[in-house]
Amino acid sequence: EAGVAQSPRYKIIEKRQSVAFWCNPISGHATLYWYQQILGQGPKLLIQFQNNGVVDDSQLPKDRFSAERLKGVDSTLKIQPAKLEDSAVYLCASSFGWRRGGGRGSYEQYFGPGTRLTVT
Amino acid sequence: QKEVEQDPGPLSVPEGAIVSLNCTYSNSAFQYFMWYRQYSRKGPELLMYTYSSGNKEDGRFTAQVDKSSKYISLFIRDSQPSDSATYLCAMTRAGAGSYQLTFGKGTKLSVIP
Numbered sequence: 001e002a003g004v005a006q007s008p009r010y011k012i013i014e015k016r017q018s019v020a021f022w023c024n025p026i027s028g029h030a031t032l033y034w035y036q037q038i039l040g041q042g043p044k045l046l047i048q049f050q051n052n053g054v055v056d057d058s059q060l061p062k063d064r065f066s067a068e069r070l071k072g073v074d075s076t077l078k079i080q081p082a083k084l085e086d087s088a089v090y091l092c093a094s095s096f097g098w099r100r101g102g103g104r105g106s107y108e109q110y111f112g113p114g115t116r117l118t119v120t
Numbered sequence: 121q122k123e124v125e126q127d128p129g130p131l132s133v134p135e136g137a138i139v140s141l142n143c144t145y146s147n148s149a150f151q152y153f154m155w156y157r158q159y160s161r162k163g164p165e166l167l168m169y170t171y172s173s174g175n176k177e178d179g180r181f182t183a184q185v186d187k188s189s190k191y192i193s194l195f196i197r198d199s200q201p202s203d204s205a206t207y208l209c210a211m212t213r214a215g216a217g218s219y220q221l222t223f224g225k226g227t228k229l230s231v232i233p
Contacts, residue, residue, distance in 0.1 A: 042126075107152055114163050
């Protein structure tokens with residue numbers, strides 16, 4: 001089974017520039033998450049999609065961050081304009097999503113390798 | 121107070137040692153508790169999960185949850201150099217439609233041969 005794919009793996013930009021990250025989840029996974037992981041911290045959820053609809057974007061800085069998931073499969077996360085404090089690893093994760101009866105299949109999230117962003 | 125507290129370490133142990141990793145949390149609504157392992161420059165991978173209180177064992181790994189104390193632990197027996205990684209605790213509320221994870225900071229573990 002192919003895992004979660006992300007690109008690019010590394011990106012260096014100057015502040016005020018824009019950047020976009022791409023994620024391809026595991027086939028059949030309805031739920032897709034974008035996390036921000038700052039060095040020395042745990043991942044922090046930015047946005048959650050269920051199919052192509054947004055479930056939660058309460059922690060997404062909407063003045064500069066945007067995300068979309070067209071056709072309920074691939075997703076892109078964009079930052080415009082970038083700030084120094086956006087330097088982090090951006091992780092994409094996917095899961096089967098909520099199912100009646102719960103269970104590991106509902107909540108187990110599979111993570112991609114991440115995109116390491118450096119803003120100078 | 122953060123919802124999930126985890127000592128970031130670093131923790132360095134000799135090969136073969138028993139490792140104890142811990143997290144505390146403040147939100148009594150959390151019901152699913154997980155441990156993720158993250159190797160350098162990789163994404164986290166699910167290692168263990170527990171629903172509500174109790175123990176769960178999987179090979180050299182044992183996860184414990186004490187909801188009365190809001191305290192979870194991961195024990196690694198006969199630690200190996202390949203166990204060197206950052207261990208993240210994570211937890212979520214049970215609820216229809218979403219299983220959003222709240223992570224600890226992670227504890228960086230080094231197992232010295």
